[in-house]
Amino acid sequence: MVTTTAAPAPHELTSKGRATRARIVEHAAELIYAKGVHATNNEQLRRAAGVSGSQLNHYFPTKESLVLAVIAWQAERVLTFHRDERFTGFDNLEALREWADFYVGYERAYQEGCTLGSLASEIIKTDLDVHDELASAFDQWRGIFRDGIERMQRLGRISAEADPTQLAHLFLAAFQGGMLLAQVARDIAPLKDALQAAIDHLQTFATSPDADGVQAR
Amino acid sequence: MVTTTAAPAPHELTSKGRATRARIVEHAAELIYAKGVHATNNEQLRRAAGVSGSQLNHYFPTKESLVLAVIAWQAERVLTFHRDERFTGFDNLEALREWADFYVGYERAYQEGCTLGSLASEIIKTDLDVHDELASAFDQWRGIFRDGIERMQRLGRISAEADPTQLAHLFLAAFQGGMLLAQVARDIAPLKDALQAAIDHLQTFATSPDADGVQAR
DNA sequence: ATCAGATTGGGCTTGACAGCCCAGAACGAG
DNA sequence: CTCGTTCTGGGCTGTCAAGCCCAATCTGAT
Numbered sequence: 001m002v003t004t005t006a007a008p009a010p011h012e013l014t015s016k017g018r019a020t021r022a023r024i025v026e027h028a029a030e031l032i033y034a035k036g037v038h039a040t041n042n043e044q045l046r047r048a049a050g051v052s053g054s055q056l057n058h059y060f061p062t063k064e065s066l067v068l069a070v071i072a073w074q075a076e077r078v079l080t081f082h083r084d085e086r087f088t089g090f091d092n093l094e095a096l097r098e099w100a101d102f103y104v105g106y107e108r109a110y111q112e113g114c115t116l117g118s119l120a121s122e123i124i125k126t127d128l129d130v131h132d133e134l135a136s137a138f139d140q141w142r143g144i145f146r147d148g149i150e151r152m153q154r155l156g157r158i159s160a161e162a163d164p165t166q167l168a169h170l171f172l173a174a175f176q177g178g179m180l181l182a183q184v185a186r187d188i189a190p191l192k193d194a195l196q197a198a199i200d201h202l203q204t205f206a207t208s209p210d211a212d213g214v215q216a217r
Numbered sequence: 218m219v220t221t222t223a224a225p226a227p228h229e230l231t232s233k234g235r236a237t238r239a240r241i242v243e244h245a246a247e248l249i250y251a252k253g254v255h256a257t258n259n260e261q262l263r264r265a266a267g268v269s270g271s272q273l274n275h276y277f278p279t280k281e282s283l284v285l286a287v288i289a290w291q292a293e294r295v296l297t298f299h300r301d302e303r304f305t306g307f308d309n310l311e312a313l314r315e316w317a318d319f320y321v322g323y324e325r326a327y328q329e330g331c332t333l334g335s336l337a338s339e340i341i342k343t344d345l346d347v348h349d350e351l352a353s354a355f356d357q358w359r360g361i362f363r364d365g366i367e368r369m370q371r372l373g374r375i376s377a378e379a380d381p382t383q384l385a386h387l388f389l390a391a392f393q394g395g396m397l398l399a400q401v402a403r404d405i406a407p408l409k410d411a412l413q414a415a416i417d418h419l420q421t422f423a424t425s426p427d428a429d430g431v432q433a434r
Numbered sequence: 435a436t437c438a439g440a441t442t443g444g445g446c447t448t449g450a451c452a453g454c455c456c457a458g459a460a461c462g463a464g
Numbered sequence: 465c466t467c468g469t470t471c472t473g474g475g476c477t478g479t480c481a482a483g484c485c486c487a488a489t490c491t492g493a494t
Contacts, residue, residue, distance in 0.1 A: 016461075016471070036342035038255055041451060052473045057453065112342070117394075120401055121338030125253035125329070134401050142398075142407075166410040169398065173411035174387060177394030180334060181359075181386065183341055184351050190359075193383040194390035201418035233441075233491075258481055269443045274483065441490065452479085460471070 021059045024049045029070045033112050037067060037122050064128045067119075071130055074115045075137035082144045090148025092157060093203060096171075100195035103175070109191060110182035116141075117176045118183075142168045149202070158205040167202055174198040238276045241266045246287045250329050254284060254339050281345045284336075288347055291332045292354035299361045307365025309374060310420060313388075317412040320392070326408060327399035333358075334393045335400075359385045366419070375422040384419055391415040 027049035031040040042056055060066035087095045103109050112118060120134050145168035152158045178191030244266035248257040259273055277283035304312045320326050329335060337351050362385035369375045395408030 020471080034342075039343055042453090043451085053453090054455085054474080055472065057455095058471075061453080063452065113338075117397060118338065118342070121330075121335065121397055122342070124400055125251075125335070125339070126256055131401070131403075135403070138398060138401050163410075166414050169395070169407045169410035170391060170414035173391045173394030173398055173407060175390075175394060176397050177334075177390030177392060178386070180338055180393050180397075181355060181390055184337055184348070184355050186348075186352070190386045190390060193380075193386035197383050197387035197415075197418060201414060201421070204418070204421045237441080259483090260481080270483090271444080271485085272442065274485095275441070278483080280482070436494085438493095439491090441488100443486105443488080445485090447482105447484080449482090450480090453477090455476080456474100458472080461469080463468095464466090 020051060020055060024051060024056065024059055024066075025069045025073050028066055029073050029115075032067075032070055032119065033074075033108075033115050037119065064130070067123065067128055068130055068133055071116070071119060071133045071137065074119065075133070075140075078114075078116055079137070079140055079144070082141065087148075089151060090145055091151040091155060093152075093199065093206065095148070096199050096202065100192075100199060103179075104188055104192045104195065109179060110186060110188045113183045114176060114179045117179055121180075138172070142172050145171045156207060158202065158207060162202070162205040170198050170201065171195075237268060237272060241268060241273065241276055241283075242286045242290050245283055246290050246332075249284075249287055249336065250291075250325075250332055254336065281347070284340065284345055285347055285350055288333070288336060288350045288354065291336065292350070292357075295331075295333055296354070296357055296361070299358065304365075306368060307362055308368040308372065310369075310416065310423065312365070313416050313419065317409075317416060320396075321405055321409045321412065326396060327403060327405045330400045331393060331396045334396055338397075355389070359389050362388045373424060375419065375424060379419070379422040387415050387418065388412075 024045070028040070028045055031044060031048055035044075042053060045056065046052060056066070060069065082099075083089075087099055090096055090099070116134075116137060120138075123130060124134070142165075146164045149158070149162065149164040149167050153160055153162065153164070174194040174197070175191070178194035181190035181194075182188050241262070245257070245262055248261060248265060259270060262268075262273065263270060273283070277286065299316075300306075304316055307313055307316070333351075333354060337355075340347060341351070359382075363381045366375070366379065366381040366384050370377055370379065370381070391411040391414070392408075395411035398407035398411075399405050
C-alpha cells in the first residue's frame with residue numbers, strides 16, 4: 001500500500017473528534033502542570049476530560065504522543081502570550097518590567113513553576129522522544145527576547161555593544177532558574193530578584209537612563 | 218523492652234554496614250544524575266552497587282528515603298565544591314569567573330544538568346516528601362554567593378548600593394536556568410551567556426572597573 | 435569461644451499503569 | 465434513507481517496579 005498523494009492523514013478528524021482531542025489535550029496540560037507527567041495517569045485524565053480509555057488510545061496511542069501534544073499546546077500558549085501586543089515585541093524596558101511583574105504576580109509561578117520549563121526538566125532525561133519539540137519552543141522563546149533587544153538597538157534605546165543573544169539567554173535563564181528556585185523556596189522572591197537584576201543589567205546599556213521613566217540606581 | 222538510654226538508634230551500623238550504605242548512595246546518585254529518578258530502578262541499582270534487594274530495603278526502606286539520602290549527598294558535594302579555597306568565598310569577580318568557567322567547561326553540564334537542580338525539578342511535584350531537604354540546600358547555596366558579595370562590599374570592591382541577596386538570586390537562577398536551557402539545546406551557549414551576563418552585571422557595581430584585571434566594556 | 439545483633443542473598447507478592455480490544459452509537463456524505 | 469466511517473464505552477491484560485520475607489552468614493563485644 002503506497003500513499004497516493006502526499007497526505008497519508010492517519011486520522012481524518014471530524015469537528016466532534018477535534019473537540020474531543022482538544023479537550024483531552026487541555027485537561028492533560030492542566031493535570032500535568034499541576035501534578036507532573038509521571039503523577040498523571042490515564043484514569044485521572046479520563047475523569048477530568050470526561051472521556052473513556054479508548055478515546056485516549058484513539059487520539060493518543062502512546063503517552064509520548066500525548067506529552068508531545070501537551071508540549072506543543074503549552075509552547076503555543078507561552079509564545080502567543082509573549083507576542084501579545086502589550087509587550088510590543090519587547091522593544092523597550094517598560095515592556096520587560098511589565099512582563100516580569102506579570103509572572104511575579106502569578107500565583108502559580110512558585111507553586112508549579114513554568115508551564116514549559118517544569119515539563120522539560122521532568123522529562124528531558126526519560127525515554128520520551130520530545131527533545132526536538134522542546135528545543136524548538138525554547139529557541140523561539142529566546143528569539144522573541146533577542147529580536148526585542150535588537151530592535152531596542154536599532155531604535156537607539158540601548159548601546160550597540162550589548163549582545164542581544166547573550167541578554168536573551170540571561171532573561172530566559174533568569175526566568176527558568178527563578179521559577180525553579182521560587183518553587184523550591186515556596187517564595188516568589190528568587191524569581192522577582194532574578195528578573196529585576198536581569199532587567200537592571202539591560203538598563204545599564206540604556207543610552208538615556210532616565211528616558212524610560214525610571215531613574216538609574 | 219524499653220531503651221535504657223536516650224538513643225533509640227533504629228540501626229547501629231558497623232563499619233561494613235556504613236560502607237555498603239555509602240556504596241548504595243553513591244551509585245544511586247550517579248544513576249539518578251544520568252537517567253533521572255524515575256528511570257532508575259532497584260535492579261539497576263543492585264547491579265551497579267553490587268548489592269542485593271534486601272540490602273536496599275535494609276538501608277533504605279522506601280525509595281523516598283533513598284532519594285533523600287541522594288539529595289543530601291549531592292547537596293553536600295555541591296556546597297563543598299563552592300566552599301573550595303580556590304573560590305575564596307566568592308569575595309572577588311575573578312573567583313566568579315573561574316566558577317563560571319568550570320561549569321561552562323564541564324561536559325555533563327549540558328547533558329545532565331545540575332546535579333541538584335535537575336533532581337529538584339524532576340521530583341518537586343511528586344509525592345516524595347523531599348521539599349525541606351531541597352529548600353535547605355538551595356538556601357545554603359544562595360548564602361555562599363550572598364556572603365561573598367557582602368564581603369566584596371565590606372572590602373570596598375563593589376558599591377554599597379548593590380543588593381547581595383538579589384544578586385545571589387540572579388547568579389543561582391542564571392545557573393539553574395542556564396543549565397536547563399543548555400540541556401534542552403544540547404549546547405553550552407545558554408549557560409555560558411547567562412553566567413557571563415550575570416557576572417557583567419555584578420561588574421557594573423565594581424568601584425574600580427579595571428582593578429580586577431578586566432577592562433569595562 | 436560464644437552469642438546477639440547486624441548483614442547479606444535471592445526470590446516473591448502486590449499493586450499500578452500503559453496499551454489494547456470488541457462491540458455499539460453517532461455522524462455525515464450520497 | 466442508507467451505509468461506510470468515525471467516535472465512544474468499559475473492561476482486560478501484560479509488564480514492571482517497589483516493597484517484603486525467610487534463611488544463611490558475618491561481626492564484634494564479652
